[in-house]
Amino acid sequence: MIMEKGISSVEVLPSKSSQVTAVKVVVKEPETKQTQRGKRVGFVLVHAGAGYHSESKAKEYKHVCKRACQKAIEKLQAGALATDAVTAALIELEDSPFTNAGMGSNLNLLGEIECDASIMDGKSLNFGAVGALSGIKNPVSVANRLLCEGQKGKLSAGRIPPCFLVGEGAFRWAVDHGIPACPPGFSLAAFKRNKRKLELAEKVETDLIQLKKRRQSSEKGSRVMCRTCGRPSKASDGSRGGDQIELYSLENDSGTLDTVGAVVVDQEGNVAAAVSSGGLALKHPGRVGQAALYGCGCWAENTGAHTPYSTAVSTSGCGEHLVRTILARECSCALQTEDAHQALLETMQNKFIGSPFLANEDGVLGGVIVLRSCRCSAEPELSQEKPTLLVEFLWSHTTESMCVGYMSAQDGKAKTHISRLPPGAVAGQSVAIEGGVCRLESPES
Amino acid sequence: MIMEKGISSVEVLPSKSSQVTAVKVVVKEPETKQTQRGKRVGFVLVHAGAGYHSESKAKEYKHVCKRACQKAIEKLQAGALATDAVTAALIELEDSPFTNAGMGSNLNLLGEIECDASIMDGKSLNFGAVGALSGIKNPVSVANRLLCEGQKGKLSAGRIPPCFLVGEGAFRWAVDHGIPACPPGFSLAAFKRNKRKLELAEKVETDLIQLKKRRQSSEKGSRVMCRTCGRPSKASDGSRGGDQIELYSLENDSGTLDTVGAVVVDQEGNVAAAVSSGGLALKHPGRVGQAALYGCGCWAENTGAHTPYSTAVSTSGCGEHLVRTILARECSCALQTEDAHQALLETMQNKFIGSPFLANEDGVLGGVIVLRSCRCSAEPELSQEKPTLLVEFLWSHTTESMCVGYMSAQDGKAKTHISRLPPGAVAGQSVAIEGGVCRLESPES
Numbered sequence: 001m002i003m004e005k006g007i008s009s010v011e012v013l014p015s016k017s018s019q020v021t022a023v024k025v026v027v028k029e030p031e032t033k034q035t036q037r038g039k040r041v042g043f044v045l046v047h048a049g050a051g052y053h054s055e056s057k058a059k060e061y062k063h064v065c066k067r068a069c070q071k072a073i074e075k076l077q078a079g080a081l082a083t084d085a086v087t088a089a090l091i092e093l094e095d096s097p098f099t100n101a102g103m104g105s106n107l108n109l110l111g112e113i114e115c116d117a118s119i120m121d122g123k124s125l126n127f128g129a130v131g132a133l134s135g136i137k138n139p140v141s142v143a144n145r146l147l148c149e150g151q152k153g154k155l156s157a158g159r160i161p162p163c164f165l166v167g168e169g170a171f172r173w174a175v176d177h178g179i180p181a182c183p184p185g186f187s188l189a190a191f192k193r194n195k196r197k198l199e200l201a202e203k204v205e206t207d208l209i210q211l212k213k214r215r216q217s218s219e220k221g222s223r224v225m226c227r228t229c230g231r232p233s234k235a236s237d238g239s240r241g242g243d244q245i246e247l248y249s250l251e252n253d254s255g256t257l258d259t260v261g262a263v264v265v266d267q268e269g270n271v272a273a274a275v276s277s278g279g280l281a282l283k284h285p286g287r288v289g290q291a292a293l294y295g296c297g298c299w300a301e302n303t304g305a306h307t308p309y310s311t312a313v314s315t316s317g318c319g320e321h322l323v324r325t326i327l328a329r330e331c332s333c334a335l336q337t338e339d340a341h342q343a344l345l346e347t348m349q350n351k352f353i354g355s356p357f358l359a360n361e362d363g364v365l366g367g368v369i370v371l372r373s374c375r376c377s378a379e380p381e382l383s384q385e386k387p388t389l390l391v392e393f394l395w396s397h398t399t400e401s402m403c404v405g406y407m408s409a410q411d412g413k414a415k416t417h418i419s420r421l422p423p424g425a426v427a428g429q430s431v432a433i434e435g436g437v438c439r440l441e442s443p444e445s
Numbered sequence: 446m447i448m449e450k451g452i453s454s455v456e457v458l459p460s461k462s463s464q465v466t467a468v469k470v471v472v473k474e475p476e477t478k479q480t481q482r483g484k485r486v487g488f489v490l491v492h493a494g495a496g497y498h499s500e501s502k503a504k505e506y507k508h509v510c511k512r513a514c515q516k517a518i519e520k521l522q523a524g525a526l527a528t529d530a531v532t533a534a535l536i537e538l539e540d541s542p543f544t545n546a547g548m549g550s551n552l553n554l555l556g557e558i559e560c561d562a563s564i565m566d567g568k569s570l571n572f573g574a575v576g577a578l579s580g581i582k583n584p585v586s587v588a589n590r591l592l593c594e595g596q597k598g599k600l601s602a603g604r605i606p607p608c609f610l611v612g613e614g615a616f617r618w619a620v621d622h623g624i625p626a627c628p629p630g631f632s633l634a635a636f637k638r639n640k641r642k643l644e645l646a647e648k649v650e651t652d653l654i655q656l657k658k659r660r661q662s663s664e665k666g667s668r669v670m671c672r673t674c675g676r677p678s679k680a681s682d683g684s685r686g687g688d689q690i691e692l693y694s695l696e697n698d699s700g701t702l703d704t705v706g707a708v709v710v711d712q713e714g715n716v717a718a719a720v721s722s723g724g725l726a727l728k729h730p731g732r733v734g735q736a737a738l739y740g741c742g743c744w745a746e747n748t749g750a751h752t753p754y755s756t757a758v759s760t761s762g763c764g765e766h767l768v769r770t771i772l773a774r775e776c777s778c779a780l781q782t783e784d785a786h787q788a789l790l791e792t793m794q795n796k797f798i799g800s801p802f803l804a805n806e807d808g809v810l811g812g813v814i815v816l817r818s819c820r821c822s823a824e825p826e827l828s829q830e831k832p833t834l835l836v837e838f839l840w841s842h843t844t845e846s847m848c849v850g851y852m853s854a855q856d857g858k859a860k861t862h863i864s865r866l867p868p869g870a871v872a873g874q875s876v877a878i879e880g881g882v883c884r885l886e887s888p889e890s
Contacts, residue, residue: 114614125802127769131576131733132611159725160765162732166577167612169559169731280604286614287607288576293739294768304801320605323739324572326771356749357570 041409042082043371043391043438044072046089046262048099048403050316050367053418058403060098062416065405068092069414072264073407082272082300083121083144086264090117090140090274093260101260102138103182105278108285115139115278116292116319119147122271122300122310126150131166131292132285133174137182140276142174149177166288259291261298261314265373267409267440269389271312273298273328279319289319295329296322309372311335317366317399324357327366335372340392341435344370348396348431363428367397369404387441394435395419400427408438486854487527488816488836488883489517491534491707493544493848495761495812498863503848505543507861510850513537514859517709518852527717527745528566528589531709535562535585535719538705546705547583548627550723553730560584560723561737561764564592567716567745567755571595576611576737577730578619582627585721587619594622611733704736706743706759710818712854712885714834716757718743718773724764734764740774741767754817756780762811762844769802772811780817785837786880789815793841793876808873812842814849832886839880840864845872853883 046068048061072089080088094102094117105113117139118129128147133139142165150161165173175181259277266272275298277291290296300312311332315322322328330351334343353364371393395404400421407414421432491513493506517534525533539547550558562584563574573592578584587610595606610618620626704722711717720743722736735741745757756777760767767773775796779788798809816838840849845866852859866877 108614124805125769132614157727159727160763162729163765163768164733164738165729165731166733167614167731169553169577169612169729171731173729173731282602282604284607284610284614284618286610286612286616286618288609288611293609295740295771306801318605320608323608324570326740326774329771356751360569 041073041076042085042264042266043373043393043406043408043440044069044076044085044089044262044264045369045371045393045395045404045406046072046093046260047314047316047367047369047395048093048096048260048405050259050365050397050399050402052400053403057098058418060096061403061418062405064093064096064098065403065416066414068260068262069405069407072262073409073411073414076264076266076409081121082123082264082266082270083119083147083274085266086119086262086272086274087140087144089262089264090119090260090276091138093262094138094140094276099260100278101276102140102278106281106283108279108283108287110285112285113278114283114285114287115276116289116297117143117274117276118292118294118297119143119274120272120298120300121147122273122302122312124151125301127163127294129164129292129294129297130170130174131164131288133165133167133170135171135181136174136179138179140274141179142170142177143274143276145174145177145179164292164294166292167286259289259297259316259319261316261369263298263300263312263314263369263371263393265310265312265371265389265391267389269310269373269375270302271300271310271371271373273300273312273314275314275316275328277316277319290315290322290327291319293323295326297328299328299332301332303374307336309336309374311370311372313368313370315366315368316402317397318364321352321358321361321364322366325352325355327352327368331368331370335370340370340372340394341433344368344394344396344435345431345433348398348433353398353429353431361428363398363426365399365428367395367399367402369393369395389440391438391440392435393438394433396431396433397421398428398431402432406436408440410440486518486521487530487709487711488818488838488851488853488885489514489521489530489534489707489709490814490816490838490840490849490851491517491538491705492759492761492812492814492840493538493541493705493850495704495810495842495844495847497845498848502543503863505541506848506863507850509538509541509543510848510861511859513707514850514852517707518854518856518859521709521711521854526566527568527709527711527715528564528592528719530711531707531717531719532564532585532589534707534709535564535705535721536583538707539583539585539721544705545723546721547585547723551726551728553724553728553732555730557730558723559728559730559732560721561734561742562588562719562721563737563739563742564588564719565717565743565745566592567718567747567757569596570746572608572739574609574737574739574742575615575619576609576733578610578612578615580616580626581619581624583624585719586624587615587622588719588721590619590622590624609737609739611737612731704734704742704761704764706761706814708743708745708757708759708814708816708838710755710757710816710834710836712834714755714818714820715747716745716755716816716818718745718757718759720759720761720773722761722764735760735767735772736764738768740771742773744773744777746777748819752781754781754819756815756817758813758815760811760813761847762842763809766797766803766806766809767811770797770800772797772813776813776815780815785815785817785839786878789813789839789841789880790876790878793843793878798843798874798876806873808843808871810844810873812840812844812847814838814840834885836883836885837880838883839878841876841878842866843873843876847877851881853885855885 068089071092072085075085075088097104114132120127128143130142261275263273275291298314303310313328313331334347337343373391376390405414405416513534516537517530520530520533542549559577565572573588575587706720708718720736743759748755758773758776779792782788818836821835847864850859850861
């Protein structure tokens with residue numbers, strides 16, 4: 001590989017906290033400028049879910065994000081498409097037992113794994129998705145293959161190729177296209193744990209209803225957050241709410257959390273985004289969440305006539321909340337205004353937490369990673385004018401925490417971070433937002 | 446039933462044809478004012494697909510639309526919710542052997558029926574959907590039941606109820622919720638017909654490719670429309686293009702066409718929308734189209750803080766085109782501007798035919814029915830100021846034809862119409878748009 005002169009820098013984004021109430025705006029610490037020699041081959045940002053990441057497993061979450069970033073950058077360095085780079089990152093995330101995707105997925109009520117995944121190509125604007133897919137180790141591979149096959153044009157007899165397949169049909173299509181099946185039956189121990197907790201929770205719930213009826217007391221409970229998903233719940237008895245709510249939550253002892261995803265920009269400025277999820281623990285078989293749905297799980301759109309910026313978005317959190325707000329596409333649209341940081345913050349506040357489509361929810365839970373890029377001139381202090389790709393990247397969440405990693409091709413290794421709501425902030429009602437800027441310069445001629 | 450004084454009128458919408466090129470704007474003939482005594486119980490607009498409706502079967506298409514309207518109005522007159530009225534209309538449409546939904550659905554490559562359906566409630570903004578569902582006579586019933594169950598709040602252990610179920614899981618959920626299964630195996634004859642045509646088409650396609658290679662001629666073919674779906678296709682030899690392309694099209698001898706749907710506004714001004722489809726003929730098993738997808742198949746949104754109008758939309762046509770443009774939601778958003786007719790026309794032109802998401806398609810095929818309503822004062826010539834619900838309803842399509850029906854509660858019977866592109870207009874590139882206005886007055890006190 002030829003290494004040429006390049007520059008990478010990460011800048012601090014200005015805080016906008018004065019403009020908002022009850023919102024924590026966390027600003028990333030400035031990072032040291034790196035001026036390593038290297039090809040401008042792009043940038044990747046990944047997430048290992050918006051939910052609750054325990055301190056005890058922080059190392060594992062960060063480690064898988066780091067590996068995922070490295071895989072994507074390796075692909076970009078080898079000249080792969082943005083979609084293939086984002087797929088490589090997702091495969092790494094899906095293969096981790098610590099994430100709720102692929103091998104480590106939550107199990108449904110029947111003890112089976114059913115995965116959702118999707119991918120979008122910002123250049124062609126093509127999309128591929130699978131829902132409730134069982135028996136395939138890497139659902140994102142099937143989504144990517146659907147996207148690729150869709151780009152080849154019509155099938156025989158003028159039939160339009162599918163972009164979204166579910167269930168058994170999706171499995172058959174994958175196998176017919178050479179994607180290997182994997183043996184069933186893994187994660188059975190985790191299922192048994194969850195199943196036991198469901199039964200316990202149902203018993204406790206019944207007991208609570210009876211207790212409520214006896215007391216006929218008004219509901220004055222304090223908000224207690226679910227340990228697993230950061231969801232606030234109302235306890236009927238504030239003093240003991242925490243203990244009671246603990247029993248309601250489907251704690252996943254193996255540490256599996258929510259949806260994983262990645263966004264990528266390649267050397268040409270093409271963007272791609274992908275997302276993959278095992279869905280809610282003990283979900284009904286056949287339930288499909290945001291990770292499979294167009295506009296909801298991921299979005300990628302290259303700069304165009306009406307879009308000054310290329311944007312890529314991947315979401316995580318409560319599937320139904322992300323679906324109803326079509327959050328990935330909403331973020332992408334918002335990011336066409338000048339101030340990316342402010343645009344994302346306002347979207348999370350007004351179009352997500354404050355969405356009329358979620359008005360009846362007692363907490364709105366989700367997270368997004370976004371990047372946007374545009375070509376611009378280099379820093380004024382640099383004497384030579386070189387074409388520069390400005391990449392702004394952000395993550396934002398209303399859940400307790402969100403684990404992210406990011407890396408540019410010039411970086412020797414990925415940076416990882418677990419973003420958390422500040423103490424006292426209520427999950428589902430507050431927004432954390434962080435991010436940075438990366439400049440990717442063309443190799444010198 | 447108590448019948449009280451009311452008024453219903455249908456007005457002509459102004460033509461905007463001067464503002465657009467290659468677009469036919471058809472304006473509905475003015476209808477006689479009806480001043481029957483009756484409760485203001487609402488309005489329904491249904492469609493039996495955007496595609497190609499043969500003259501020979503026009504009577505059947507219109508008849509099923511008429512019955513569907515009547516079913517919805519009967520429900521409204523009985524005080525049912527808008528969602529139940531729209532479901533009643535859909536059940537009638539699904540039960541017809543002439544539509545591509547429910548019992549009369551196209552078959553997939555395995556000869557099975559797999560249906561998509563969804564419903565949205567403008568009041569609660571809740572949504573229910575099923576995808577690739579087999580073995581249930583009325584998929585819309587399952588979608589409506591999912592919507593209803595979703596409104597009851599969380600399941601045990603804090604689990605969020607599903608709003609979208611697919612495949613076998615959706616079937617199990619339906620049966621568990623008392624929705625009866627239906628015997629498999631119907632429409633086998635239609636499958637065999639389609640299957641034979643597919644094999645023939647594949648042979649002809651191979652022959653054509655070989656012919657092309659021999660000729661090495663440049664592609665100058667004239668556009669020929671597919672008889673079934675109205676899709677334009679390029680023939681390599683203009684003089685014989687028609688005959689050749691005829692063999693490519695999956696003509697469905699039983700007359701089944703595309704997606705069916707309905708939009709309803711009830712006496713309170715609440716709107717609901719639904720859609721149901723058997724999907725593409727000979728689709729891959731597990732393929733899910735727009736009829737199951739949030740924002741793509743249907744949309745309903747009551748008036749709110751940022752929405753002066755209540756809107757309801759149902760789409761039909763090429764699923765992949767409707768998905769990529771999220772057309773139902775796009776229409777709903779556009780309809781918040783003053784001129785509904787112009788807004789819909791511009792949406793069909795700029796956000797559908799001219800969408801960057803469909804830039805590589807040689808024809809963009811779809812149709813929509815929309816209604817929007819708002820409270821307003823009555824006509825100036827009427828001496829008494831009575832609260833009036835103004836309902837504007839429109840249909841628009843880029844396909845050869847679209848069959849619609851509509852009815853207000855004051856009408857004795859439904860009106861039906863097959864809208865067609867004018868002679869010479871190219872399906873997939875031109876827009877037909879028609880519509881009317883209906884005023885629903887409150888019963889006199």
